[in-house]
Amino acid sequence: MSKKMILMSAVVAFLVAAVGSVFAAGHETPESKAVEARQGYMKLVGASSGPIWGLLKGETEYSDDLAKKIASELGALARYPVGQFFIKGTSKSEMAGKTRALMKIWEDMGGFEKALGDWASAATALEAAAAGGKDAFMAAAGKYGDTCGGCHKPYRAKDL
């Protein structure tokens, strides 16, 4: 191979890699959409759960209106089937730097779905509890918080 040929191949390889990476970076795939969707969902859950942590820590004052607001938001979110976004190919192993979802979710989908279901049940239970006054709601809030770790401890990585 002549020097010129080697140089040409290097240039072509570089261009292919550069163009490829530009497309890959900005290109939406079903996988990237699924990851963004579930992360957006998680942000909503976090935003609506925030006041619960405030109540449990004693930083926020309880009111029936606040309880009902939290319960209706989380109830609505819990009824939304977020499980559909956990499609194959969207684990941390396949999309490092994008998601903390561990491959264990797909290896143990039954356990993951059960943990997700437990959380959803605890979230919808807040609705009934919100009608029952402070003590009932705080008890339900404690149970609700206990279910976060159901997914986040075994199925979520500590970093991206």
Place this chain on the structure above:
Amino acid sequence: MSDNHAGTNNTGGDTTGAGLETRKLWDVPTRLFHWILAGVVCYGWYLGEYGPFIKTWHFYCGYTVGTLLVLRIIWGFVGAPASRFASFTYGPRAFLDYARHLFKRRPSHWPGHNPMGGLAVFGMLALLAVQVLTGLCSDDDINAGPLVPYIDSSLSGFLSYVHYWNSRLLLVVVGLHVVMIAFYWIWKRENLVLPMISGRKRVRQSTKT
């Protein structure tokens, strides 16, 4: 400040040619520090790992550990001889000497922290300092350390990650510490736990009187 620095005159772990005496080695603050720290660190670790998701008591453990560390660092300069940092800062030769005597089946009668033990003290203090400082900046979406509002959220995410892995490192070092105590007890027939309770230890006679 310049009174007897136990350990500084020792070059090895051997007892030959030196008389023995039982004397007060660990002063009260050092012993209190040790046992309160051990308890609070264990409880804090347990709460972090298995405790309720509201981490208020884990936070209290962290603040306590931080306070203890500050007091111990001060004590490292003004405390009793064996508690001073200068008394267990050794050069490379002391480490070699120590290693040569390590597996001898007899008590070391070391008057303070030996070279490896001293290194372990510095290591544990440093790891605990990292643990407390990263804890102040950690956020698990439910509990946020007091410094979290003042730092970038990506930095807080990274420090939460360090907080977790540093705790694994601490587990290893604390485990090693306990294993070495057992090794001294069983292999070298030297009880190092009792002196940390009573303060009194059978040691080589001090060269200064």
